Every structure is written in structure tokens, then in C-alpha cells.
Amino acid sequence: MKNIIIVVVAVLVIGGLAYAFMMPSSPEVVPVSLTPGKSTTTPKTPIAKPSPSGGTTSASKTTEGTFICLPHKDTTGPQTMECAFGLKAADGSNYALDISSVTPAPTNLPTNAKKFAVSGTITPIEALSSNTWQKYDVKGIIKVTSYKEVASSTPVVSGNNQVTLKLNESVTIAGTAIKVGTVTQDSRCPSDVTCIQAGKVVIEVFMTAAGSPTKSSLLEIGKIIETPTLSIALDKVNPYPISTHKTTDSEYRFVLTVKVK
Numbered sequence: 001m002k003n004i005i006i007v008v009v010a011v012l013v014i015g016g017l018a019y020a021f022m023m024p025s026s027p028e029v030v031p032v033s034l035t036p037g038k039s040t041t042t043p044k045t046p047i048a049k050p051s052p053s054g055g056t057t058s059a060s061k062t063t064e065g066t067f068i069c070l071p072h073k074d075t076t077g078p079q080t081m082e083c084a085f086g087l088k089a090a091d092g093s094n095y096a097l098d099i100s101s102v103t104p105a106p107t108n109l110p111t112n113a114k115k116f117a118v119s120g121t122i123t124p125i126e127a128l129s130s131n132t133w134q135k136y137d138v139k140g141i142i143k144v145t146s147y148k149e150v151a152s153s154t155p156v157v158s159g160n161n162q163v164t165l166k167l168n169e170s171v172t173i174a175g176t177a178i179k180v181g182t183v184t185q186d187s188r189c190p191s192d193v194t195c196i197q198a199g200k201v202v203i204e205v206f207m208t209a210a211g212s213p214t215k216s217s218l219l220e221i222g223k224i225i226e227t228p229t230l231s232i233a234l235d236k237v238n239p240y241p242i243s244t245h246k247t248t249d250s251e252y253r254f255v256l257t258v259k260v261k
Contacts, residue, residue, distance in 0.1 A: 062119045063142065064150055065089040067109050070096060070136040084136055085109065087118055095122070096133050096141040106147075114156075120144040157258070162235065165254050174229050174260045177208040183252060184218065190243040201237045203254060231259045 069083035071094065087095045097118070099106055124140040125133060133141060155171040157163045163171050170179035185202040189195035200220055207227060208214040217225045225232040236255040241247055 060119075060121045062117050063087065063089050063095065063122070064115060064117050065095075066115055068094070070094055070138060072135055073137050074135070086136070086138065087116070087142065089139075093139040094137055096136060096138050098141055098143045100143075102144055102146065115150040116147050117150050118142055118144055118147045120146075161257050161259050163256055163258060165256065167249050167252050167254075171258075173258050175210045176227065176230055177206075178230075178232065178256070178258065179206045179208075180204070180254045180256075181206045181216065183249075186237075186241065186247065188237075188241050190241045193243050203234065203237070205232065207232075229261055231261060233257045 065087045068086050068088045070086035085097050085099070087097055089095065098120075101120075121143045122140050123143070125138055128134075128141065155163050155165055155169060157171065157173065163173075165171060165178075165180050167180055167183070170177050172178075180203050182204045183201065184204055185200065187199035188201055189197065189199050202218055202220045204216055205219050205225060206214055206216045207225075207230075209227070209229070215227075219225055219232065219234045221234050221236070223234065233256065234254065235257055238253040238255070239247060239251060
């Protein structure tokens with residue numbers, strides 16, 4: 001009987017070892033330290049979320065408008081003074097601008113009345129995964145690839161009553177059309193030359209009021225033309241001359257201040 005028991009125990013031991021040897025090894029367990037309320041992974045932030053129809057909602061196009069500091073949606077209470085750079089399109093929509101891809105990197109982009117054509121990929125605000133731009137009144141964000149100033153067919157009078165005209169270009173203010181007809185004198189000392197006298201530039205300005213004949217007057221920097229309704233001053237003539245280049249008629253730009261009486 002004793003021998004039978006020993007044989008049975010031996011069979012059981014051998015069977016157990018064989019079973020353990022034939023079982024697949026268990027996967028390695030890596031301990032993870034969890035912080036309550038936080039995800040264990042840091043997801044990448046995509047530029048745009050997928051659209052309901054699949055793909056992304058981004059589109060590449062050229063948009064014309066003026067550079068602005070983006071307005072906040074909530075204008076109640078104290079406002080921060082930062083300028084989040086953007087574009088106001090011709091239809092009145094505002095866009096945030098990502099200019100990180102523009103080479104060379106632009107500096108001091110003008111937030112004035114000058115019109116620019118901005119090319120790049122547009123992502124609608126609802127497709128952005130980040131909440132960074134949600135506080136601004138924007139339709140989306142443009143990842144800018146290039147931009148250029150657009151020549152305006154109609155001169156724009158700025159908030160400080162200034163307007164820039166080319167030769168033979170006119171602007172109508174308070175019913176009077178103003179045009180710079182000719183440069184009668186440009187004796188300014190070139191910037192790369194030392195002169196005894198500074199010289200001056202004189203232009204002929206034509207003014208046509210509704211129902212009245214055209215009148216002309218000579219104007220130079222520091223002088224003023226007075227009409228019954230307007231006061232016209234010449235502030236600057238660009239470009240400033242250099243000795244190695246003669247300014248052509250197409251290059252002249254005349255900055256006038258026109259005030260309505």
C-alpha cells in the first residue's frame with residue numbers, strides 16, 4: 001500500500017510539472033501610476049478636427065482685407081491690451097493669422113486702411129480643436145503662406161484726414177475732387193549727398209467742386225490751399241530722392257491732409 005501511495009504522488013507531481021511547463025507565459029505587467037482627474041497620456045493637439053463628411057474642413061484660398069487687432073467676443077468688463085493679429089475680410093469677417101510659415105518672418109505689419117491679399121489654408125473656427133481663438137470674434141484661422149499689398153483703385157482717407165495720391169489720381173472729399181496733376185519742381189537734396197540747400201518739391205493740385213470749373217494751385221510742404229469747403233496741406237512726397245536714381249512719374253506718392261471746414 002505504501003508503494004502505491006508513493007507512485008500516485010509521483011504521478012501527480014510529474015503531471016503538475018508538465019502542465020505548468022506547457023502553459024503559455026503570462027504577459028508582462030507594467031505598473032502605472034495614475035493621478036486622479038488626469039489622463040495618463042498627453043494627446044497631440046491637431047490643427048483641425050475631422051469634418052462630418054470626412055477629411056478636414058480646411059481650404060486653401062486667397063482672401064483680401066485689412067490687417068487688424070482682433071476684437072473680443074465679450075466686450076463687457078476689463079479688456080486686455082494685447083493685439084492678436086488678424087485680417088478683416090472684404091465681407092466683414094475676421095480671421096486669425098498664423099504667420100509662422102512666412103519666410104522671412106514679417107515684422108510691423110500695418111493695421112491701417114491698406115488692403116492686402118493673404119494666401120493660405122483656412123480652417124473654420126468650429127473645426128479648431130484648441131480654445132485659444134474662441135474668445136475672439138473670428139470666422140477661422142488662416143495659416144499664411146504669402147501676402148502682398150493690393151493697389152486700391154480708390155484712395156482711402158485715413159482717420160487723421162490723410163490721403164495718399166499718385167500723379168493724376170483723384171479723390172472726392174465733401175463734394176470736391178482733388179487731383180495732383182504735375183510735379184513742377186523737385187529740387188530736394190538727395191539723401192546720399194551733402195547739399196548747401198535742402199531744396200523743395202512743388203506740385204500742382206487741381207480742384208473741381210460740383211457745378212464749378214476746375215481750379216489749380218501750386219502746393220509745397222509747409223503750405224496750405226484754402227477753398228470754401230476744404231483745407232489742403234502737403235505732408236510728404238515719396239520716395240525721397242537719391243543721386244543714383246531719378247524718380248519717375250509712376251513712382252511718386254503724395255501724402256495730403258485734407259480737412260473739411
